[in-house]
Amino acid sequence: MDNIIIKVCDFSKTPGSRYRDEGKKAHSGQEFREEILEPSFKIAMANNQKLLVDLDGTIGYGTSWLEEVFGGLARAYGNEKVLKTIDFKSEEEDYLIDDIKQYIKHAEIQ
């Protein structure tokens, strides 16, 4: 079965804040995680697929957004499952992948 691919730039070219309530034009990490990433993540896990998150094509990321998306997912599903299921593509900012993996590793499970 093919991998599932999510392009962040399809969600927004300007991802912004951590939470929805932090701005009306903030394209929050919480919104991306709840509405886009998590449903695909569940499908990928159920079908034993890989989920590729393409981080290119935006004008840049704040760390709170990244932590909320990937750290938040790890808090809900456990960091090992997240690291096993998700792959990343970031040609424009290669340092992001390493940072995200650390956010996932350090996320505390609720």
Added chain:
Amino acid sequence: MKKIYTTSSYKIRNNKRAKRFLKRRLVSKQKRKNKNHKGQGKSKEVRQEERLISNLTKITAPKHFSFVEKPEETIKFINKLEKLYLNRTSVFVNLKDITFLDYSAVTILVSVMFSFKTRNIQFNGNFPKNGDLARLLINSDFFKYLNKPIGKKIEYALGKENQIFTRANKEVNSELGYIVMAEASTTIWGEKRTCKGLQRTLLELMQNTNNHADINKKGEKHWWLSVNHDRSNKKVSFIFIDYGVGIFESLKHKPNDNKWFGWLEKIKNRLVYGDNSEIFKLLLEGQMHLTVTGQHFRGKGLPGIREVLSRNQICNLRIISNNVFSDVANEKYIKLNEEFSGTFVTWELNENNKNIKWIT
């Protein structure tokens, strides 16, 4: 003649009335005389200004008005204004004699003026005698809004695009980066370019103000962003300011369950002098994060902005918060004698900074 005019009661009443009116006329005449006497030898403009400020508290701006070059004098000036603001005292800012004015000072004037006006406290000022400095203020729309009600809003935008443009907001607005980046890159490279470090810087600062500027509540304080285009030198400078509690005060008030709680105890033995300038250096270099939380900062917050600088995505980063001035690029951390309640950050983008093709 009507009979009423000849009656003694009318005459008494009329006399009393005449005396009363005469007295009133004489008082008015004397007032007018005094006023004219005071105004003798003064130009029309001076008399107008005197009339304008008669009910306002006059406060004079520093002659060399720059937050970056003269932080202590500027903080003193801001603190005086803050006191008047808290007491709801009307203010007249005397700018006549300033000899130097830069964008950092303009941003302060504009943001302070808006703060006063949103609380319906009178705020006024005069033009600098120096024409170039006056023009700088005119372009910022400072004078345009001086005599205009502005109301309470979450977002404000003023100034001239591609010159000096100021925006204020309480929220994180990631779309703003798109507009600012398109304009700034066109000024620098002659075409739209993507500057990821610029967006990272803007987002970290907006998020910081939204989350930490007020100890008790998120989204209480405005942030101010001023973007200033220098076409001839192909560079754009940015000024970001909030009048929150500042970095150190924010850290002091972390609750028990916060990862930063008790941070001072944890870093105590890494300090030689123990003052905020030393702590700030540790904070920006990510050492404090590592010591306090046991984790690498991974680009978060202010150390993340320093990382953007070290990746050459921005340049000339300088930060003032509470009593510390930091010229981050030159690793200078100076303890100030004045305490600024808030956070001030300035940086530049020029043609040597990293960028990639514009995202479509």
